Amino acid sequence: MNEKQAQILRLKQEKNAVIMAHYYVEDDIQEIADYVGDSYYLSEMATKVTEQTIVLCGVSFMGESAKLLNPEKKVLLPEPEADCPMAHMATVQRIEEIRDIYKDNVAVVCYVNSTAELKAHSDVCVTSSNALKVVKALPNPVIYFIPDEHLGTYISRQVPEKKFIFNDGGCPIHTMITKEDVQSALDKHPGAKVLVHPECREEVTALADYIGSTSGIIDYATASQAQEFIIVTELGVMYELKRRNPGKAFYPTAAYQICEDMKKVTLDKIISVLEQDREGLQMEADFMDKAHAPLKRMLELSR
Ligand code: 13P
Numbered sequence: 047m048n049e050k051q052a053q054i055l056r057l058k059q060e061k062n063a064v065i066m067a068h069y070y071v072e073d074d075i076q077e078i079a080d081y082v083g084d085s086y087y088l089s090e091m092a093t094k095v096t097e098q099t100i101v102l103c104g105v106s107f108m109g110e111s112a113k114l115l116n117p118e119k120k121v122l123l124p125e126p127e128a129d130c131p132m133a134h135m136a137t138v139q140r141i142e143e144i145r146d147i148y149k150d151n152v153a154v155v156c157y158v159n160s161t162a163e164l165k166a167h168s169d170v171c172v173t174s175s176n177a178l179k180v181v182k183a184l185p186n187p188v189i190y191f192i193p194d195e196h197l198g199t200y201i202s203r204q205v206p207e208k209k210f211i212f213n214d215g216g217c218p219i220h221t222m223i224t225k226e227d228v229q230s231a232l233d234k235h236p237g238a239k240v241l242v243h244p245e246c247r248e249e250v251t252a253l254a255d256y257i258g259s260t261s262g263i264i265d266y267a268t269a270s271q272a273q274e275f276i277i278v279t280e281l282g283v284m285y286e287l288k289r290r291n292p293g294k295a296f297y298p299t300a301a302y303q304i305c306e307d308m309k310k311v312t313l314d315k316i317i318s319v320l321e322q323d324r325e326g327l328q329m330e331a332d333f334m335d336k337a338h339a340p341l342k343r344m345l346e347l348s349r
């Protein structure tokens with residue numbers, strides 16, 4: 047453990063804080079975090095921790111979700127500028143237009159990678175690990191899936207009984223990965239299993255042996271008898287993959303699989319946010335109630 051990591055551990059004791067991190071942040075943060083996981087795990091854990099302060103190491107929608115699920119807790123973001131571009135790729139105006147057309151038949155299903163504003167206008171949230179279960183459990187025959195058209199398309203294929211309306215949005219990192227990028231990795235490692243995040247394009251998920259969330263990918267590789275894997279998501283997952291599977295080999299594709307926003311969070315920024323110990327994320331009470339409702343419904347429907 048280095049000096050900065052040790053300082054964080056001292057500070058978090060002093061401030062009664064818990065460190066939560068997504069699998070895409072830097073290794074040295076995952077190493078000292080109390081909880082590391084996918085978006086669903088982080089949302090669920092945020093409702094269970096007893097510490098008064100949550101330091102959320104990830105992009106801003108993750109901090110907002112933690113705050114919405116725990117209004118009475120202090121939620122600190124080490125780098126508030128770390129933002130998921132896809133979180134902004136839908137509009138309230140379009141949601142209202144769709145509601146006008148389809149009335150009660152439509153459910154607006156909002157991937158958690160979205161702003162609190164979009165959540166406040168949605169019926170239910172989903173993550174990549176529970177989207178299928180949640181969408182199937184909804185009574186509505188029409189689903190307006192925002193903001194990610196790729197996750198929406200992937201889910202729609204498994205729920206043919208519902209009509210899906212898609213939105214023109216997607217993760218810049220996952221959508222940049224092409225089938226040629228995966229194929230060139232497969233050419234080098236022909237026996238490897240291909241593990242893909244559902245934010246990828248359909249031409250890429252079509253090559254997968256397994257499709258799932260970051261946690262799903264890590265669990266699949268850990269349980270598998272296979273020894274080699276091509277990892278088709280952001281490369282932060284490599285830390286946990288290698289930690290849990292020291293004997294197995296993990297290869298990236300030929301694409302650039304780095305989320306620069308996730309990498310903006312650093313040990314120095316965690317130290318600074320703990321030392322300053324400001325009031326943390328704040329939102330209007332009425333707005334929080336609206337944005338909290340779809341997250342709460344997600345947790346209920348995915349249990
Ligand atoms: P997971 O919920 O699978 O961790 O995904 C979060 C994310 O941002 C993927 O790009």
Ligand code: SF4
Nearest residue numbers: 105130131217219305
């Ligand atoms: Fe957003 Fe993509 Fe980064 Fe995930 S990897 S946080 S979806 S930009």
